[in-house]
Amino acid sequence: MAQRMVLLGGAHSGKSNLAHDICAPLENVCWWGTGVELPQDGDWQQRLGALRAARPASWKTYEGPWAWPVSGVREPQGAQVFVMDSLNLWLAAQINRCTALYSMSQLKTHLEIEFQQLLSALQAIDCPVVVVSAEVGCGVVPTGEAGRLFRDLLGVWNCALVAGAHHGVSLQAGRAFYWPAGLLELPSEGVPLRAVDTGFLRRLLGLNQLHK
Numbered sequence: 001m002a003q004r005m006v007l008l009g010g011a012h013s014g015k016s017n018l019a020h021d022i023c024a025p026l027e028n029v030c031w032w033g034t035g036v037e038l039p040q041d042g043d044w045q046q047r048l049g050a051l052r053a054a055r056p057a058s059w060k061t062y063e064g065p066w067a068w069p070v071s072g073v074r075e076p077q078g079a080q081v082f083v084m085d086s087l088n089l090w091l092a093a094q095i096n097r098c099t100a101l102y103s104m105s106q107l108k109t110h111l112e113i114e115f116q117q118l119l120s121a122l123q124a125i126d127c128p129v130v131v132v133s134a135e136v137g138c139g140v141v142p143t144g145e146a147g148r149l150f151r152d153l154l155g156v157w158n159c160a161l162v163a164g165a166h167h168g169v170s171l172q173a174g175r176a177f178y179w180p181a182g183l184l185e186l187p188s189e190g191v192p193l194r195a196v197d198t199g200f201l202r203r204l205l206g207l208n209q210l211h212k
Helices: 015-023 042-053 087-098 104-123 145-163 198-204
Strands: 004-009 029-033 060-063 081-085 129-134 167-172 175-180 194-196
Touching (some): 004 145, 015 129, 015 167, 029 042, 087 129, 087 145, 104 145, 129 145
Antiparallel strands (some): 167 175, 175 194
16 A cells, blocks of 8 residues: 555644645646635635645646546546645535535535545555645634635545554654654654654655665
């Protein structure tokens, strides 16, 4: 089974930059940017544009929350690594699109079905996979139902991602801290949390031998 890695962190903690740096030496990267276009938000559009401009032309990119998985094309063909950036933006887009269509209980059921389909598509990929997601739930409880649903589902889904991954990385103020994820057995005494660089993470994913 190809290696799976989850990158978790707060807003602007360096998650997407780390994912990009891991892949930077590679020629054949499949990158799914799930950010939705927001023409009315100049700051967001500028950030989205900068992220897209940083990706080499050789990379295969899917832009937008519904750009992948493409019907009948679950696996990125010939990719050295697949990156989903990010689960939280994907969930936010799903909630925004579906809030007017369902009651809150129906929306939760719909989103859980969508996530299981997404998870199955990610699990079917036979190259290393990196999924970026935000850590939520440590701050103020959202006052609206949709906000609370976002927080609660993302927390549960992050757990599901980590349970099916080999490696986890927490981002704090640009520093990456490594810990074994659900597919690796922990020794009874645990393992120390340690700061790591992109080279170490690339080796864990088996990507060092795949440089340009």
